[in-house]
Structure formats: structure tokens, C-alpha cells
Amino acid sequence: MAKDILPSLAQADAQVPKKKLGGYEFYREVLGSPKYVVAPMVDQSELAWRKFSRRYGAQLIYSPMINAKMFVDSTNKTYRNANFDLINGEEGDPTIDRPLVVQFCANDPEQLLASAKVVEAHCDAVDLNLGCPQDIAKRGRYGSFLQDEWELIYKLINTLHVNLSIPVTAKFRVFPTIEKTVEYAKMLERAGAQILTCHGRLREQRGQNTGVADWDKIRAVKEAVSVPVFANGNILYQADIDACLKATGCDGVMSAEGQLYNPALFAGIGHPIDSPDYDSDEQILIRHPRHADLALEYLDVVMELKTTTSVSGIKGHLFKIMRPGLIRETDLREKLGRVKIDPKKVKECLGAYRVVCEEMKERMDRDAKAAEGVPLKDLITVEPITGIKVMPHWLAQPYFRPSPEQKKAYALANAPLEVAEGESSVAVPVPVSPQKPKRPLDDCEPGEDAKRVRLEQVAV
Numbered sequence: 075m076a077k078d079i080l081p082s083l084a085q086a087d088a089q090v091p092k093k094k095l096g097g098y099e100f101y102r103e104v105l106g107s108p109k110y111v112v113a114p115m116v117d118q119s120e121l122a123w124r125k126f127s128r129r130y131g132a133q134l135i136y137s138p139m140i141n142a143k144m145f146v147d148s149t150n151k152t153y154r155n156a157n158f159d160l161i162n163g164e165e166g167d168p169t170i171d172r173p174l175v176v177q178f179c180a181n182d183p184e185q186l187l188a189s190a191k192v193v194e195a196h197c198d199a200v201d202l203n204l205g206c207p208q209d210i211a212k213r214g215r216y217g218s219f220l221q222d223e224w225e226l227i228y229k230l231i232n233t234l235h236v237n238l239s240i241p242v243t244a245k246f247r248v249f250p251t252i253e254k255t256v257e258y259a260k261m262l263e264r265a266g267a268q269i270l271t272c273h274g275r276l277r278e279q280r281g282q283n284t285g286v287a288d289w290d291k292i293r294a295v296k297e298a299v300s301v302p303v304f305a306n307g308n309i310l311y312q313a314d315i316d317a318c319l320k321a322t323g324c325d326g327v328m329s330a331e332g333q334l335y336n337p338a339l340f341a342g343i344g345h346p347i348d349s350p351d352y353d354s355d356e357q358i359l360i361r362h363p364r365h366a367d368l369a370l371e372y373l374d375v376v377m378e379l380k381t382t383t384s385v386s387g388i389k390g391h392l393f394k395i396m397r398p399g400l401i402r403e404t405d406l407r408e409k410l411g412r413v414k415i416d417p418k419k420v421k422e423c424l425g426a427y428r429v430v431c432e433e434m435k436e437r438m439d440r441d442a443k444a445a446e447g448v449p450l451k452d453l454i455t456v457e458p459i460t461g462i463k464v465m466p467h468w469l470a471q472p473y474f475r476p477s478p479e480q481k482k483a484y485a486l487a488n489a490p491l492e493v494a495e496g497e498s499s500v501a502v503p504v505p506v507s508p509q510k511p512k513r514p515l516d517d518c519e520p521g522e523d524a525k526r527v528r529l530e531q532v533a534v
């Protein structure tokens with residue numbers, strides 16, 4: 075790597091405006107030492123979701139990824155306003171939307187800086203997305219597809235480090251080896267990143283190959299750098315948070331899907347897991363409120379704001395929050411799916427969404443009432459392929475997909491032995507799970523919201 079492009083940390087720091095806090099000082103004094111972090115999510119970590127999530131224990135939230143190239147294009151005001159609304163003044167407002175990190179994807183330091191300058195006064199830090207693994211990121215040359223271009227990454231981060239009045243942070247995926255992952259993280263730190271988020275999956279771990287995140291690699295990163303590190307991946311239940319912090323030594327955990335399906339993932343956290351009442355109805359309901367109630371409350375937040383929330387994004391949230399109910403109440407699933415997404419008719423869409431949520435509430439309240447008298451903990455079952463627990467269907471809970479290995483192992487373990495026709499007596503295990511696997515939503519494609527909602531409709 076060219077030496078002039080990669081100056082030492084001391085040299086880079088010398089050029090930074092004096093008062094800017096960095097690393098742990100920034101983490102503690104500006105952000106308030108957050109441990110429970112909501113991930114950047116295209117079309118899903120929007121202002122309404124952020125406001126709603128803070129009520130349930132989220133301590134720091136990242137905006138959805140914004141494409142710097144499109145954001146700086148002055149002829150494309152629609153993109154800018156849709157991605158960070160400066161007109162209504164609510165996004166990044168200290169009274170409702172802080173602490174906030176605004177995330178960009180970019181491959182041009184000047185475009186990135188110009189974009190960051192637009193939001194500089196409205197957030198606490200700017201993050202660079204180095205993790206998006208989608209084809210659109212490959213075509214646009216950003217996200218994880220930059221991870222082999224270290225000089226460019228250095229320049230992107232360092233340009234913000236030197237020229238912004240707020241810190242720059244970075245979110246990245248791991249490499250196949252611990253050594254390369256650590257070397258990479260150290261380069262990001264040297265470039266000026268003041269917080270690192272390490273997603274413990276490889277660039278190739280997406281779609282059906284998502285699999286589990288590697289906490290050992292995250293731990294190695296945490297041990298190698300001096301700035302705070304957030305661990306990302308494998309957080310489904312509250313118990314996973316503690317386990318992750320212990321296993322990685324990280325300063326906080328970041329959750330995306332776990333928090334989308336159960337926005338109360340961080341609620342009431344800190345109640346000792348070994349306390350006798352941890353599995354009392356009262357405690358379970360703090361961690362897993364009734365999902366239809368959450369959906370209705372989220373709609374209220376959407377309504378309270380002057381800032382417009384994308385109607386496709388709202389629909390995506392509703393499909394996820396109420397998933398356990400929608401699997402059973404298929405007429406409601408279809409009804410929700412049929413609500414026509416029309417950005418010009420927000421009120422009508424919201425009205426139609428509310429009707430579905432209210433009907434869902436009625437039915438879920440009915441089912442909860444029918445189970446009255448039985449402690450909730452006795453209604454928890456176990457998903458056979460993964461061994462992960464499943465809450466009663468009226469409660470908010472994570473959604474997980476068995477990894478390909480888990481599915482294979484389960485199919486083999488449960489396969490009846492059959493003799494294929496016309497062949498000798500060779501035993502052939504027959505897979506038992508013909509179900510079409512669902513495409514995971516680890517997507518960070520801008521403009522793909524409607525597609526995602528369609529996927530949700532067919533998949534729940």
C-alpha cells in the first residue's frame with residue numbers, strides 16, 4: 075500500500091479540528107456509552123422506527139444506508155429528501171432522534187464528504203458501509219465490494235476524519251481468516267474510524283448462505299483495536315446479547331433482523347437471566363409484548379411525525395412484527411398484502427394497515443385469553459431443526475431460518491430409508507423438508523423496498 079496514502083494515525087490526527095472527540099471519549103460523552111444498537115437498514119431504520127425503537131431500549135440507532143453519489147446530485151432532490159428529510163427538521167432532532175449515526179455508501183471521497191457535510195449538523199457521526207453484499211453493491215462498487223481496495227477505503231474514511239466536525243465510523247464484514255480481518259480492522263482504525271462495527275459474516279454469507287456469524291473473529295478485532303467495537307450477527311433473543319458481549323468483549327451489540335421482528339428486543343434488559351422471575355409472565359411480556367399492539371403503536375408513531383414514512387417500508391415492518399400471527403391468519407396476511415402501495419395516498423394506506431392490525435389484535439387477544447391460566451413459559455416450544463425456542467404466536471419474537479447445514483442434518487436424521495425404484499437395494503435418504511426456503515432480508519439495496527415487501531408477502 076502506498077505510504078503517502080496511508081499516513082500514520084498521529085499524522086492524520088494532527089489535522090483534525092481540536093474539539094472533536096474520538097474513540098471512547100466520543101462513545102461515552104457524546105453517545106452515552108450505548109450497548110444496545112439498532113443497525114442501519116434500508117427502508118427499515120427510518121425515523122419512525124428509530125423513535126419507536128428508543129421507547130423499547132435502543133440506545134443508538136443508525137440511519138438506513140444512503141448512496142452518497144445520489145445524495146450529492148443536486149438535480150435529484152427527491153432522493154435527498156426521501157433519505158434524510160431536512161425540511162421538517164425531525165430527523166436528527168436532539169429531542170427525538172439522537173443519538174443517531176447516518177450511514178453512507180460511497181466510492182468517491184469527495185462525494186462522500188459532500189454528502190456527510192449535508193447531515194453533519196443533524197447527527198452524531200457518519201458511518202461508511204463496507205458490508206453490503208448485494209449485487210447492486212457489486213454493480214455500484216460499494217459496500218463489501220470495496221473490501222479489497224484498502225487504499226480507497228483509507229481515503230474515504232480519512233477524508234471524513236480530517237474534514238468533518240463529527241467522527242466517522244465504519245461497519246464491515248469479516249474475511250476468511252482472523253489475521254486478515256484484524257489487519258483490515260486496524261487499517262480502518264488508522265484511517266480515522268472512531269467506532270467499528272464488525273459483522274461476523276463473510277461477504278459470501280448472504281441469501282440462503284447467510285449462516286451464523288463468527289464471534290471469534292469479532293473478538294479478535296475487539297482485542298486488536300483501541301476504539302469501541304460493536305458486534306453484529308446472531309442476536310435473536312435477549313439472552314444472546316449477554317452471551318455475545320461475553321464472547322466478544324465488545325462494547326455493544328448491533329441487531330438488525332432480530333430487532334425488526336421483535337422491536338422490544340432490548341426492552342427491560344439488565345434483568346438478571348438467572349433471577350427466579352426471569353420467565354414470569356410479567357418479564358416475558360416485557361421482552362415479548364403482543365405483536366399486534368406493537369404494530370398499532372408503530373403506526374401511531376408514523377402518524378405523529380410530520381416527516382413522511384415510506385408506505386412500502388411501513389408494510390415491511392408490519393409483515394415482520396406480526397409474522398407469527400400472519401402465518402396462521404392467512405386472510406389477514408392476504409389483506410395486508412393487497413393494500414396497494416401508493417406513495418401519493420399515504421393516509422389511505424395507513425388506514426388500511428390499521429384495519430389489518432386491529433383485526434389481528436382482536437384475534438391475538440382472543441387466543442391469549444383462551445390460554446389464560448397457563449404460564450407463558452409453559453407455552454414455549456422448540457423449533458425442531460434449529461433447537462431455537464418459539465414463543466406463543468401472539469407475542470413478538472425473532473424469525474430465524476435454519477442454515478443449509480442444519481436443514482441437511484435434520485433431513486438426514488429424520489429421513490425414512492427408501493429403495494429407489496429399478497435400483498438395487500441401496501438405501502437413499504429422502505429429505506423431509508420440501509418447503510421452499512425464504513430469502514433472508516440482509517439486503518441493503520436502495521429502491522428495492524417494494525421487492526422486499528413482495529418477498530415478505532409470499533414468504534410469511
Ligand SMILES: Cc1cc2nc3c(=O)[nH]c(=O)nc-3n(C[C@H](O)[C@H](O)[C@H](O)COP(=O)(O)O)c2cc1C
Pocket residue numbers: 113114115116118137138139177203204205206245273306307308309328329330331332515516517518519
Ligand atoms: C432489511 C435490512 C436492511 C439492511 N440494510 C442495511 C444497510 O442499509 N446498511 C448496512 O450496513 N447493513 C444493512 N443491513 C445489514 C444489517 O445491518 C446487519 O449487518 C445484518 O442484517 C446482520 O445483522 P443481524 O444478524 O442482526 O440481522 C440490512 C439488513 C436488513 C435485514
